[in-house]
Every structure is written in C-alpha cells, then in structure tokens.
Amino acid sequence: MRMPPTDWANRRGLAALIAALDQKARFVGGAVRDTLLDREVKDVDIATPLLPDDVMERLKAASIKVVPTGIAHGTVTAVLPDGPVEITTLRRDVSTDGRRATVAFSDDWQEDAARRDFTINALSADPQTLEIFDYFDGLDDLEHLRIRFIGSAGERIAEDHLRIMRYFRFLARFGQQQVDEEAFNACTAAAEKLETLSRERVADELLKLLSTTDPKFAISKMQSTGIFDHIVEEIDEHAGDFLDQIVAREERLQIKPTAIRRLVALLPKDAEKASRIAKSLKLSKKMQRAIAERHIPDFSVGAEKRGANLADIRALAYRTHLGAARDIALLFADDGALPDLLAQLKDWQVPTFPLTGGYLIERGLTPGPIVAQTLAKIEAAWIAQGFPDETWIKKFVEEQDLTSQS
Structure with missing residues (x-):
C-alpha cells in the first residue's frame, strides 16, 4: 500500500532535506496516520538510521538550518520555510521505569517502530515511493479506528505510565464508542501508576483529551473505572452528565470547544475546591485564573x-x-x-470606565481612600445603567455632593 500524494509532502525544502539524508529517511507517526485518515497534518516527523551528529553535519552542508532540540535522545529539528521538521535517529529501549526511558541508537526500522505506543502510530512511509511500512497490523486497526497497543498492552504501559492517558485521548480523538478489551483492562489495572508521574505531564494529556471534538465516551470510561481518582482528588459526581450537556451545547451552537471550559464542567462547582485541584495539576497561573473566573x-x-x-x-x-x-x-x-x-x-x-480619580478631586473630593470608594460606587451605578456614555457619568457626578463625602 502507498500513501496518497499530499501537499505537506511537497513542502518547500523537504525534498532537499531528504536528499541531504541520502534518502535514508521515512515519514513516521501522525503525518502518515492522519494522511491515511484524510485529516489535516500539522507536524511532519522523519526517522533515519543516521546518527544525530551525522544528520546535523549533512543538513548544515546542504545549507539547511538545524537545531539540536533533543540530540541526547536522537532528535534534531530542521527549520524549513513552511515549518519545522523533527528528525529522530532510530532507537531501541535499553531500560524503562514507567516515567522515562534509556535508549540506544539503532539501524533497525522495526525495532524503532516497536517502541511506539499504538499500532496506528507505528506506520512509516518512504518519501520517494510513498510505500507504507506496517509491522504491527496498524493499517487494519486504522481502517476500523481501533486503538490497540503494540504487543502486550501491560508491557507498553509499564514502559511509560502516561500511555494510559494517551489511550483515552486517542480513543476520544478517533470518536470510538468501544474499547479494545486488552488495552482497557491494562489501563484500568495500572491506573494508580498515574500518581507516580509529574502532574504537569498528566494535566497536559488531560487537556489534550478535553480538546478533542467529543471526549464524552472516553471520560465516562475513565470515571466508571475510577481512573479519574488517580488524576484529581475529586470531581463533581454529576460531572459526566454535565460534560455531556456542555458538549451538546457547543455542537448545537457551533461554538469551538475549549479544554478549560470542559475542565470546569468536570470540577466541583465549589470555587475553592476547583482552585485547589487546578493547583494540584500544576496548571499555569493563566489557566488557574481562567478556572477561577469561571467559578x-x-x-x-x-x-x-x-x-x-x-x-x-x-x-x-x-x-x-x-x-x-x-x-x-x-x-x-x-x-x-x-x-x-x-x-x-x-x-x-x-467598554472602559471613562472616569478617573483626578476628575473627582477636581470636582471637590478630598484626596484619599474616599476617592477609590466613590469611584467604585459610580462605576457600579454606571454598570447597572448599561454602560452609558461619558455625558451620563458627568451628569451623575454633578448630582452628587462630593464635598460632603470628603
């Protein structure tokens, strides 16, 4: 089977990059998967048996800007006119502990593919012929939108516990209303391992899950099995129903979904509890403020x-x-x-409140705390009146006896 021709495969500079690698490269991961699903491709990733230093030298010799973004793990980034392209040397796992992996470089394509999580993410394609390489029946799983771990689901999760979250994110992303029993049971059995991961990594996956078009089924499965208990300390007991309602409203009104809005739907309606959970997930201060504003x-x-x-x-x-x-x-x-x-x-x-403390002082108000208090009083009246223009405000001020408030 061959990958259909696509616009992204003809990005400016991509052919020169492949040539610089002496054709020892393949497109890998999401770009191949999403092309076969006729979905938009945003990121283009390349794998190669060439070592990172060799890749850097070749690209520099071809006048292609390259950045060693993760060279210790075999990844460099080529900066092309139409966007960056990550290039990673083939790898094999030496050891894993559920949070990180020690890797060694390899020249075996199947060995590298076996490191990936799901069969649909292990597909690769030759840049010249567009021939697809499928070592783990990923094409059949892709046809049926089946999310299945490569090999033993339990072993894949033991290598990286975050794959539990990724399983449910992919389940949501591809709109599935059924689970692969082996994958689901392995995620459920290992759920407590999520507590060993950094909260930032877990929160990032949760937000990505909530950003999918319809996360309801995946979230409901996580709730029913208690997986959520290992992500946040508590969620609203009716959170699933509330999320269903919000997703339905977004669809009906054609409003773009946001992860923060949907997260608020899951969190307790008590503002203090919601704030505590947001902090426990190590969300950014901006996200914590956003949650507080919506509570x-x-x-x-x-x-x-x-x-x-x-x-x-x-x-x-x-x-x-x-x-x-x-x-x-x-x-x-x-x-x-x-x-x-x-x-x-x-x-x-x-609108912007058009009144300043200086104007009130000019009208006879004595400088001091009374200025801010009077401004707040006038602002409240202005809001209650529906934000009238400056003429209304000045008339309102004239009707006040400011000198008696000094």
Whole structure:
C-alpha cells in the first residue's frame, strides 16, 4: 500500500532535506496516520538510521538550518520555510521505569517502530515511493479506528505510565464508542501508576483529551473505572452528565470547544475546591485564573463583587472578560436564556470606565481612600445603567455632593 500524494509532502525544502539524508529517511507517526485518515497534518516527523551528529553535519552542508532540540535522545529539528521538521535517529529501549526511558541508537526500522505506543502510530512511509511500512497490523486497526497497543498492552504501559492517558485521548480523538478489551483492562489495572508521574505531564494529556471534538465516551470510561481518582482528588459526581450537556451545547451552537471550559464542567462547582485541584495539576497561573473566573460563586452586582447576575451578561463580561462570560453562560445558563445571552456578547466591545480619580478631586473630593470608594460606587451605578456614555457619568457626578463625602 502507498500513501496518497499530499501537499505537506511537497513542502518547500523537504525534498532537499531528504536528499541531504541520502534518502535514508521515512515519514513516521501522525503525518502518515492522519494522511491515511484524510485529516489535516500539522507536524511532519522523519526517522533515519543516521546518527544525530551525522544528520546535523549533512543538513548544515546542504545549507539547511538545524537545531539540536533533543540530540541526547536522537532528535534534531530542521527549520524549513513552511515549518519545522523533527528528525529522530532510530532507537531501541535499553531500560524503562514507567516515567522515562534509556535508549540506544539503532539501524533497525522495526525495532524503532516497536517502541511506539499504538499500532496506528507505528506506520512509516518512504518519501520517494510513498510505500507504507506496517509491522504491527496498524493499517487494519486504522481502517476500523481501533486503538490497540503494540504487543502486550501491560508491557507498553509499564514502559511509560502516561500511555494510559494517551489511550483515552486517542480513543476520544478517533470518536470510538468501544474499547479494545486488552488495552482497557491494562489501563484500568495500572491506573494508580498515574500518581507516580509529574502532574504537569498528566494535566497536559488531560487537556489534550478535553480538546478533542467529543471526549464524552472516553471520560465516562475513565470515571466508571475510577481512573479519574488517580488524576484529581475529586470531581463533581454529576460531572459526566454535565460534560455531556456542555458538549451538546457547543455542537448545537457551533461554538469551538475549549479544554478549560470542559475542565470546569468536570470540577466541583465549589470555587475553592476547583482552585485547589487546578493547583494540584500544576496548571499555569493563566489557566488557574481562567478556572477561577469561571467559578464565580456570587453573581450579584456590587462595588466589591467580581461578577454580575447572569441576566446581565455584559456586566459579567466587564467584570471578567468576554471569554469568561461566554463560558459561564454556556456552563450555567438555562437552555431558554442561553441564545439571548450569547447574542448580547456577540460583536460587543467591552467598554472602559471613562472616569478617573483626578476628575473627582477636581470636582471637590478630598484626596484619599474616599476617592477609590466613590469611584467604585459610580462605576457600579454606571454598570447597572448599561454602560452609558461619558455625558451620563458627568451628569451623575454633578448630582452628587462630593464635598460632603470628603
């Protein structure tokens, strides 16, 4: 079987790269797999029996910029006009401990393919002839969208415990509603090993899983077997149903899914618990803030409240930002109210409060804490009135007896 001709295989500079490697190279991994599925290919990876130093020298001699991005593990990156291409020397595992592997370089293509996790990821293709090499019946699994480990599922997971998370991510990505029994049972049996991994690695896989078009089935299988217990300390008992509802809303309203919105659907609705879990997953501070914004416990308007009633979605957007307000509506609004709430945010520009403390002082307010307090009071009134223009604000200020507040 041959891989069909594709645009990515004709990227500028790619033919020169292959020639520099003396044709001792193959396309590997996702580029081959996704091409056969007629899906978009973003990253192009190449494998070669040539050693990393040799690869570097050859590319430099061909005037191709190359960066030693992971040379200790056999990987360098060629910088081409249409995007980077990773080139990795064939390898074999010397030892593994579930978290990392010690490798040695190899010249055996099948030995290198055997290191990969799933049969559909072990396919490779000759750049010239586009002939596909399949050592583990990956083509048949790909035809049936079957996610199956290479060889013994238990052994593959013992080599790298993160493969448990990858199994469910691929299950979700390819839209499967059934599991390979050996793979599923091996993941379930080894689930507690997830606790030995860095939280960053686990969280990264979880977010990738939640970014797939429809993660509901994969998440439900992880919940029903208790696998989630080894990822987060607790999730909402109705999290699966809530996630189903959010995914359905995204599909119905044609809203692009986001991992953060879906993660919020899984987390407890208690803001403190959700924040604690976000920290335990070692999410970035930006992601932790995003989760906190979507867990506002009090939606009432007020000078010291960072929220607004869902009926006033623009006030909520002002107090947080448009993305957070949209997500809160998707997460918490009633079905009947949701379309109108989203319509209010569409094409709306969040206004800037046009008043400053200096203006109040000019109007007679004594400098000090009272300035900030008065500004907050006026801002709350401005929000409640639907963000009127500066003329309204100045008239409102004129009606206040600022001198009596000094």
